[in-house]
Amino acid sequence: MVSIKDVASQAGVSVATVSRVLNSKGYVSEDTRKKVEQAIAELNYKPNEVARSLFKKQSKTIGLIVPDITNPYFPELARAVEDTAAKLGYTVILCNSDGKTEKEQHYLDVLMQKYVDGIIVSSNTISERQIKSLQIPFVSIDREISKDIPTIVVENKKGAKLATQYLQNKGCMRIAHISGPLNVVNANERCEGYKEVVRNEQWFNESYIGNGHFEMDSAIEATLELLQLHPEIDGIFAANDTMAIGAIKAVHKIGKRTPDDIAIVGFDGISLSKATTPELTTIEQPIYEMGEKAASMLIEFIEEKPVEKTFYRLDVGLVERESS
Known part of the structure; x- marks a missing residue:
């Protein structure tokens, strides 16, 4: 060498x-x-970039920790972070944590050993204390950790209410909800938005909510259980698009049709939602803008530039397609 x-x-x-x-x-x-x-x-x-980073106290590298790289939402988010970082002269190290506390801590340790200049994370277990102990710039994305941590999130509750009200306006009389993991902030916000719309309906009780864990296979299982328990269900709001696609598969599996028998709405607006049959009606969040803002904000902190705003709650909107 x-x-x-x-x-x-x-x-x-x-x-x-x-x-x-x-x-x-x-x-x-x-x-x-x-x-x-x-x-x-x-x-x-x-x-030798490691030696240079030690000398310059800067590696021009940032870390990105996400909970599930198999969920199409997170690769789209990662693409936006990487695009923005590259334009600004930075490289991104992508880490998949599986939403596990010990794995997140392992990646935090590894990233610090790599002398990254800052970290973006989507986590429901990393604490404010852990973040502050790192003493490097940090941005939370998709999930809020603390008001004191720079954050990019969306109007989860508003989007859930919009989806559920839309199903009501389409004539659905019994609307079920496929929720995400109970310990995840945005899943709880979406579930609460759903419940705010239907909780005063005479038919409603908690048995109309199934947990799909933000995964397709779990959502298929949860949908089948809901439809067996409540065959009168004619509308489903799923807390992400992956689970909504699972719900469509479950409906087809029992010989019913979407949207003729059961209308379905998802949440995210991933590219895959346009490739399903039927195409998925969804609450679209600005995925690219989220990643772009997170990377830009983090690099502003790294380069000690003025940061105009450190907390963003971005708006969402309904995209009507064939599943409703």
């Missing part, structure tokens, strides 16, 4: 001179700079 000493020897200069050229610090004459750059090209020298 070519070292900085090899470059210095090839160019006929000191190691310190090569370092000044690499880091663009200190005076180097134009002729000397050209000699060093030519030596770097001839030897195909690649600087």
Whole structure:
């Protein structure tokens, strides 16, 4: 492996001179700079980025921890973070935590060992105390951890109410809900929005809510159980699009049709919602904007630039398609 000493020897200069050229610090004459750059090209020298980050106290790298990379929502979010970071000269390390406390802590430790400049996380278990102990810039996305932590979220309760009211306006008389994990903030907000709309209906009780854990297979199972318990259900609001697609599959499995027999609405607005049959009606959140804002805000903190706002609750909207 070519070292900085090899470059210095090839160019006929000191190691310190090569370092000044690499880091663009200190005076180097134009002729000397050209000699060093030519030596770097001839030897195909690649600087040791770990050593450089230790020297400069900056790695130009950020971490992104998400709970489930198999959920299509999170790759879309990660794409927005990566696009924005790349434009600003940063690299992203993506970590999949499976929503597990010990795995999240492991990734926090690894990212700190990699000398990342900041971290974006979607978590329901990381605490404010853990974050502040890291002493690096931090942004929470999709789920609020604390009012004191920079955060990007959406109007979850508003979107859930919009979905449930829409199903009522479509003529649905018995509307069920497929919820996300009970310990996840946005899942609880969406469930609460649903309940605010239907809780005063004479038919309503908690047995119209099934837990799909934000996963397709669990949602299929939860939907089948709900329809067996309440065959009169004619509308379903699922707390994410992946579960809504699972609900469509479950309805088809028992010989019913969507939307003729049971109308279904999801939440997220992932690209896959346009590829289902029928195409999925959904509460669309601005996924790309969320990732873009999170990355931009984090890098503003890293570069010690003025940050206009540290808490965003972005709006959502209904996208009507064939499943309703």
